[in-house]
Amino acid sequence: MPRDGESFDDFPHGRILTGDCVSAMENLEPGSVDLVFADPPYNLQLPGDLRRPNDSIVDGVTEDWDRFDSFAEYDEFTHAWLSGARRLLSDRGSLWVIGSYHNIFRIGSVLQDLGYWILNDVIWRKTNPMPNFRGRRFTNAHETLIWCAKSKEQKHYTFNYQAMKMLNEDVQMRSDWSLPICTGRERLRQGDQKAHPTQKPESLLYRVLLASTNTTDLVLDPFFGTGTTGVVAKKLGRRYLGIELDPNYVALARERLAQVKPRSIRELQTTPSKRSLPRVPFGNLIERGLLSPGAILYDHSRRLRAKVRADGSLVAGDVTGSIHGVAAALQGAPSCNGWAFWFYDDRGKLCPIDLLRQKVRAEIVPAEAR
Numbered sequence: 001m002p003r004d005g006e007s008f009d010d011f012p013h014g015r016i017l018t019g020d021c022v023s024a025m026e027n028l029e030p031g032s033v034d035l036v037f038a039d040p041p042y043n044l045q046l047p048g049d050l051r052r053p054n055d056s057i058v059d060g061v062t063e064d065w066d067r068f069d070s071f072a073e074y075d076e077f078t079h080a081w082l083s084g085a086r087r088l089l090s091d092r093g094s095l096w097v098i099g100s101y102h103n104i105f106r107i108g109s110v111l112q113d114l115g116y117w118i119l120n121d122v123i124w125r126k127t128n129p130m131p132n133f134r135g136r137r138f139t140n141a142h143e144t145l146i147w148c149a150k151s152k153e154q155k156h157y158t159f160n161y162q163a164m165k166m167l168n169e170d171v172q173m174r175s176d177w178s179l180p181i182c183t184g185r186e187r188l189r190q191g192d193q194k195a196h197p198t199q200k201p202e203s204l205l206y207r208v209l210l211a212s213t214n215t216t217d218l219v220l221d222p223f224f225g226t227g228t229t230g231v232v233a234k235k236l237g238r239r240y241l242g243i244e245l246d247p248n249y250v251a252l253a254r255e256r257l258a259q260v261k262p263r264s265i266r267e268l269q270t271t272p273s274k275r276s277l278p279r280v281p282f283g284n285l286i287e288r289g290l291l292s293p294g295a296i297l298y299d300h301s302r303r304l305r306a307k308v309r310a311d312g313s314l315v316a317g318d319v320t321g322s323i324h325g326v327a328a329a330l331q332g333a334p335s336c337n338g339w340a341f342w343f344y345d346d347r348g349k350l351c352p353i354d355l356l357r358q359k360v361r362a363e364i365v366p367a368e369a370r
Contacts, residue, residue: 002250010257014230014240018250021222021243022077025084033088033241034158034217036095037208037229039200040081042102043067043074063197071106078103078110081222086114088220089150094119094157096147096208098200104144116148119157123176124204128183147212158212163270167210179203188226188252195252196226205232213238215268227253234260237268278364280357282323282338283312290356297323297342298350304330306342323353 002008008016017024068074085095095116099107111118122145129141149157164173179201186202188195205228213219215237221229224242226249233240234257244250285291286308293310306316306326314326321329323338339357343350 002247002254004247008250008254010230010234010240012239013234013262014242014257016224016227016230016242016244016250016253018244018247020245022080022084024243025081025088025222028088028241030087031090031093032218033085033220034090034093035209035213035219036085036089036093036097037205037219037221038081038085038095038097039198039221039223039225040078040097040099040103040107041068041074041223042100042198043071044100044102074103075106075110078107079114082107082110082114082116085220085222086116086150091150091154092156092158094147094149094212096145096212098124098143098145100140100143104146108146111146111148115151117150117152117154118146118148120147120175121145122147125176125178127178127180129181145208158214158217160211160214160270160273161275162273164207164211166271167207173211177204177207179207188256196249199226200228202228202232205229206236209233209236209238210270215265224253225249227256231256231260234262237263237265277361280360280364281312282353284360285353285356286310286312288360290359291344291353295344297344297353299327299330299341300343300350302350306330 002016002018004019006018008018010016068077082095082097089095097107097111098104108118108121124143124145126141126143129139132139165171167173180203182199182201188199209219209229209232213233213236216239218239218241219229219233220241220243222243224230224244227242230240230242230253242253244253286293291308293308295308296305297308297314298305304316306314306319309315309320312322313320314323316326316330319326319329323342324336325338327336327338327341328334339354340352342353344353344356345351
């Protein structure tokens with residue numbers, strides 16, 4: 001059984017520290033973490049056992065780590081670990097924290113007091129929630145995740161927009177996620193009891209990590225539990241650092257992580273964000289001989305046309321300018337994406353000029369990075 005202060009090394013994939021997260025974070029290097037995912041205690045304030053209509057006891061959260069004497073004590077604890085997490089985030093890092101109605105609003109307030117800048121709140125809609133046995137309230141069918149940057153001034157953070165779009169059948173990913181709770185073979189058990197009362201499904205962490213980290217990034221989970229964050233990070237080629245107070249949970253996490261088979265970087269490729277791709281000026285196509293001065297470009301219907309000039313500008317009648325400016329002027333529009341508007345004739349077939357840009361990018365970006 002791991003002891004307080006003991007470390008489990010899963011080199012080069014990750015590490016687990018056994019002990020209090022606030023103390024452990026104080027000993028870590030500032031700016032060393034690319035993402036923090038936190039599933040802190042809910043502070044459920046349960047007055048007693050929760051029973052079903054047949055008087056059987058619901059297997060809920062009754063552990064000591066979820067007990068606080070007051071809201072003030074919980075707020076102090078929240079302030080301490082969020083301060084530590086903020087110190088560890090890199091200049092491109094971000095933080096996710098998940099909670100229920102018992103704690104997420106208090107956490108949100110502390111986040112803003114500390115200077116974090118909220119990017120999104122995401123609703124995890126549970127497709128198979130636990131019913132409300134007393135029948136005196138609505139069924140608690142969701143939890144809330146808050147995603148934030150270190151500060152309002154932080155200009156850069158990882159968001160793999162295109163990968164999220166692909167994950168959602170080429171439709172922009174929304175901030176309400178319908179995913180099941182952790183059940184079946186994924187749910188860890190010790191005898192007839194759940195090993196951890198609030199074990200999160202891997203599908204939830206998969207979406208969080210795919211959205212806001214890249215391969216080899218370091219993900220910190222200060223409330224590691226049975227290691228779901230580490231398991232998903234390892235599967236996705238991210239590095240993990242877990243901190244967990246309960247030695248029993250650490251032992252279970254180590255067993256799970258030992259069973260994860262790492263994948264190659266090539267297997268983990270995703271659709272890159274267009275913002276991350278190298279910029280290719282239209283003039284590069286002329287320089288490289290992919291289009292010649294004097295070539296004619298068309299809109300998709302061949303109704304509008306413009307001639308390519310040697311410097312990469314276009315001319316259409318008395319209108320001259322960039323591929324974007326000429327396209328906008330011919331339509332009487334305030335702006336236009338010329339890469340999507342213009343086509344060239346390839347033996348009688350219209351092809352978008354963006355295909356030529358992609359060809360140039362393929363030459364710029366090394367094959368192993370694509």
